[in-house]
Amino acid sequence: MAYLGHQVRGFDVDKQRAASLSKGVLPIYEPGLQELFSLSRTNLTFGSDPAVAIRDADVIFITVGTPSLPDGRPDLQYIDSAAEMVGKHLTQSTAVIVNKSTIPIGTNRRVEEIIRKAYRRSKPEAEERFAVAYNPEFLRQGSAIHDTLYPDRIVLGSNNAQALEKLKAVYGSIIDQTFEAPAFLPRTETLHRVPVVATDLASAEIIKYAANAFLALKISFANELAQLTERVNADISQVIHGMGLDQRIQHQFLQAGLGWGGSCFGKDTAALVSIGQQHGVDMRIVRAARDVNYLQRERVVAKLTQELGTLEGKVVGLLGVAFKPHTDDIRDAPALDIARRLLARGATVRAHDPAALQRARLECQGSGVQFCESVDMLAHRAHALVLVTEWPQYQSLPWERLASAMRYPFILDGRNALNRETLEWAGFHYLGVGRADRPSTQPPVPSLRAVRRNPITVRETEFGRLRSFDELLTQPSPVPG
Ligand code: UGA
Numbered sequence: 001m002a003y004l005g006h007q008v009r010g011f012d013v014d015k016q017r018a019a020s021l022s023k024g025v026l027p028i029y030e031p032g033l034q035e036l037f038s039l040s041r042t043n044l045t046f047g048s049d050p051a052v053a054i055r056d057a058d059v060i061f062i063t064v065g066t067p068s069l070p071d072g073r074p075d076l077q078y079i080d081s082a083a084e085m086v087g088k089h090l091t092q093s094t095a096v097i098v099n100k101s102t103i104p105i106g107t108n109r110r111v112e113e114i115i116r117k118a119y120r121r122s123k124p125e126a127e128e129r130f131a132v133a134y135n136p137e138f139l140r141q142g143s144a145i146h147d148t149l150y151p152d153r154i155v156l157g158s159n160n161a162q163a164l165e166k167l168k169a170v171y172g173s174i175i176d177q178t179f180e181a182p183a184f185l186p187r188t189e190t191l192h193r194v195p196v197v198a199t200d201l202a203s204a205e206i207i208k209y210a211a212n213a214f215l216a217l218k219i220s221f222a223n224e225l226a227q228l229t230e231r232v233n234a235d236i237s238q239v240i241h242g243m244g245l246d247q248r249i250q251h252q253f254l255q256a257g258l259g260w261g262g263s264c265f266g267k268d269t270a271a272l273v274s275i276g277q278q279h280g281v282d283m284r285i286v287r288a289a290r291d292v293n294y295l296q297r298e299r300v301v302a303k304l305t306q307e308l309g310t311l312e313g314k315v316v317g318l319l320g321v322a323f324k325p326h327t328d329d330i331r332d333a334p335a336l337d338i339a340r341r342l343l344a345r346g347a348t349v350r351a352h353d354p355a356a357l358q359r360a361r362l363e364c365q366g367s368g369v370q371f372c373e374s375v376d377m378l379a380h381r382a383h384a385l386v387l388v389t390e391w392p393q394y395q396s397l398p399w400e401r402l403a404s405a406m407r408y409p410f411i412l413d414g415r416n417a418l419n420r421e422t423l424e425w426a427g428f429h430y431l432g433v434g435r436a437d438r439p440s441t442q443p444p445v446p447s448l449r450a451v452r453r454n455p456i457t458v459r460e461t462e463f464g465r466l467r468s469f470d471e472l473l474t475q476p477s478p479v480p481g
Helices: 015-022 033-043 050-054 077-089 107-122 144-149 161-170 201-231 236-244 265-278 284-308 334-344 357-363 375-379 392-396 399-405 420-425 448-453 469-474
Strands: 008-011 044-047 059-062 096-099 131-134 154-157 196-199 315-319 348-352 384-387 410-413 429-431 459-461 464-466
Touching: 008 015, 008 050, 015 044, 033 044, 033 144, 050 077, 059 077, 059 161, 077 096, 077 107, 096 107, 096 161, 107 131, 107 201, 131 154, 131 161, 131 201, 154 161, 154 201, 161 196, 196 201, 201 236, 201 265, 201 284, 265 284, 284 334, 284 384, 284 410, 284 429, 315 334, 315 375, 334 348, 348 375, 375 399, 410 420, 420 429
Parallel strands: 008 044, 059 096, 096 131, 154 196, 315 348, 315 384, 384 410, 410 429
Antiparallel strands: 459 464
């Protein structure tokens, strides 16, 4: 908003966060955000006094979190306290209060009620012409700036026509694409106008859940198919390619792998199931999508167990902790869930991430996971690596060095993102998701169980001698690096 030319005052209850934002220190890693922030500083202030932020604002965005309660319903306490604060401090009677947080159907009415009561309490004589709107967020972490400046659509929900007009004006330069595109993120030549869906409050509330649930179930559909393609020696990537060329299907969000993570899909699908229940509708498809998703994590454990015989005493290195590349967000990250499952079965778990290590160390203290600064530390005398997050950096790792540092060079490509041939040439036994377990150009590297059954197995590879498991156990690998 500040970049577009609006005067923006940011308020946070966390004084420290507001103070560091004032100094230009961002609390999260998001590509391009620091640059955009620097370009917008003249229009942007932060503080921890709600009165300063709220009182005469024309438009107030509520952007607080709505985390899941144990039963799947979203926790609305932060929304409620923000609404209370807005009602108390608002002096601009024609303000539009816009909710951006993802909230169950009907919650915006409740927000309006809370604001109204607090407004009346603090200003019994004042006129009340403010309106409430819902403006669901569709940005993806990791491409947040792109999705904000060049969105597929803007959804505006309100039962007040003037509020809708005001919001269209706020978003005017995005809708018409008349703002100056930042140099680091140019506009695609084909984008001239962004569609606006102006609707009632309840429809806008459902659009948000429906969009996330549909994307989530596309992913789960691909993952369920991947189980089948594995069994029949087919390749899920080719199946998806063939399917996705149908213009009605498309390829996006059909990438099979370890399933979705993050703060949105899990929470929003759980909320949709719970909202359905409250209204007597069994959201069977959404429930199934969730089941398939979480099964993918257990399947990693099953594949490792099948390969290594047992996980007790084995060292497993996870490549990637963030729930997706280009973010340091580890909320509902598949890596942490997989780590928990492996630790419970007696494995030693190490993890590496290009951006999320610091956060993971802080938030996962006492978890038992060993966070490693380098991939060499991760691979040193490990029995298996699992690619959990498809960071581009992982495409070109020193695979030969890593394979020879491991006790047993097995890699499970949980995102089908690595080049199988490269890995196999480097000496790895490669396994993907939804792909047959067969080497592309070489005879298969014996599985750990096979090697254990035959301890004298020694094989010459392009890059040297692959040592037997017993040898590997008794002779330390060279120190990495
Ligand atoms: C998601 C939606 O894509 C956004 O439109 C929405 O605004 C956001 O939630 C939200 O509700 O705030 P986000 O969770 O940031 O965005 O990231 P996604 O790109 O959707 O990825 C979610 C998860 O799905 C990641 O773990 C990713 O690895 C996984 N994924 C994605 C797959 O497993 N396969 C795919 O084909 C695509």
